[in-house]
Amino acid sequence: MGGDADTVEDLLSRLRAGGQRVTTARRAVLAEIVAAGSVHLTADDMARRIGAEHPDIHLSTIYRTLDALADAGIVAVARFRDEPVTYHLTDDVHHHAVCTTCGATLVLEPDVLDPVRRRLLRDHGFVADPHHLTIGGTCARCARDA
Amino acid sequence: MGGDADTVEDLLSRLRAGGQRVTTARRAVLAEIVAAGSVHLTADDMARRIGAEHPDIHLSTIYRTLDALADAGIVAVARFRDEPVTYHLTDDVHHHAVCTTCGATLVLEPDVLDPVRRRLLRDHGFVADPHHLTIGGTCARCARDA
DNA sequence: CTTGATGCAAATGGTTTGCATGTTT
DNA sequence: AAACATGCAAACCATTTGCATCAAG
Numbered sequence: 001m002g003g004d005a006d007t008v009e010d011l012l013s014r015l016r017a018g019g020q021r022v023t024t025a026r027r028a029v030l031a032e033i034v035a036a037g038s039v040h041l042t043a044d045d046m047a048r049r050i051g052a053e054h055p056d057i058h059l060s061t062i063y064r065t066l067d068a069l070a071d072a073g074i075v076a077v078a079r080f081r082d083e084p085v086t087y088h089l090t091d092d093v094h095h096h097a098v099c100t101t102c103g104a105t106l107v108l109e110p111d112v113l114d115p116v117r118r119r120l121l122r123d124h125g126f127v128a129d130p131h132h133l134t135i136g137g138t139c140a141r142c143a144r145d146a
Numbered sequence: 147m148g149g150d151a152d153t154v155e156d157l158l159s160r161l162r163a164g165g166q167r168v169t170t171a172r173r174a175v176l177a178e179i180v181a182a183g184s185v186h187l188t189a190d191d192m193a194r195r196i197g198a199e200h201p202d203i204h205l206s207t208i209y210r211t212l213d214a215l216a217d218a219g220i221v222a223v224a225r226f227r228d229e230p231v232t233y234h235l236t237d238d239v240h241h242h243a244v245c246t247t248c249g250a251t252l253v254l255e256p257d258v259l260d261p262v263r264r265r266l267l268r269d270h271g272f273v274a275d276p277h278h279l280t281i282g283g284t285c286a287r288c289a290r291d292a
Numbered sequence: 293c294t295t296g297a298t299g300c301a302a303a304t305g306g307t308t309t310g311c312a313t314g315t316t317t
Numbered sequence: 318a319a320a321c322a323t324g325c326a327a328a329c330c331a332t333t334t335g336c337a338t339c340a341a342g
Contacts, residue, residue, distance in 0.1 A: 167340085167341050168341080169340080206332085206333075209331090209332060210333090
């Protein structure tokens, strides 16, 4: 399923290497993100899930933790449509194609962007590192029905 | 400079065709969007600019106008980093490459995405119509300095 | 004249922050 | 012990909404 070899403890040690402390909240947040796999969680989603086990972990702590994890380059931020911001592991690079008619979502391998990357490098010297793009369009089913 | 032949009155007649009314506020908003060209404006930007001439046009009206224009397919919504939502003409298709180090922005012609579109069509039957993608990476200058 | 658009003020909702306290190192 | 993370409540900011009034058709 992709480079999902990341364990919570691995990631925590990356945090620690960055001079940050390891706490229950941070472990819990990372556990949720790892468990979610390619499903995208909002801060609130995490708060609700973590709350079952740790009712004392406050939403603001989750935001602060996500900030720290983002600073450390461990998680990346993504926006879907108008929904709240979501977070996912930086190591889990992929893109989405979203059907603007029915909302269906396709997960795309990162290499679909390779031609674009080559062109940006050639034409502009720009080293593209696209994470989590969302490409709109019409899915096969909706295109057929049109 | 792209298909910038859209005049405010052209666009207004599209609005009218959609059963919407044409008002001073709507004319003013469209005028700003057209004038801005490929610069992206937030609702607040427009409020400030329009306010010089029409101090009575309220920010909430601008939001409602932008909603109407978006429903009519005349303007499209785009998000930059964490900044507020920006609006641009739907006819003005382009993409961006943003340097995650220095924030520099490159405007990309729509055809840079063509290889991706072809691949999505071939592999998934997905008819991509990407508007205003933002591709992260490192610009030439920052890559050199690294 | 009728319906839809606007101004204003107040509500909303996600996210951030100040501060005192608890925890990691 | 010192520095940093947390809980809580309050602040923030972009955006939305209710309602009475005004203007476009």
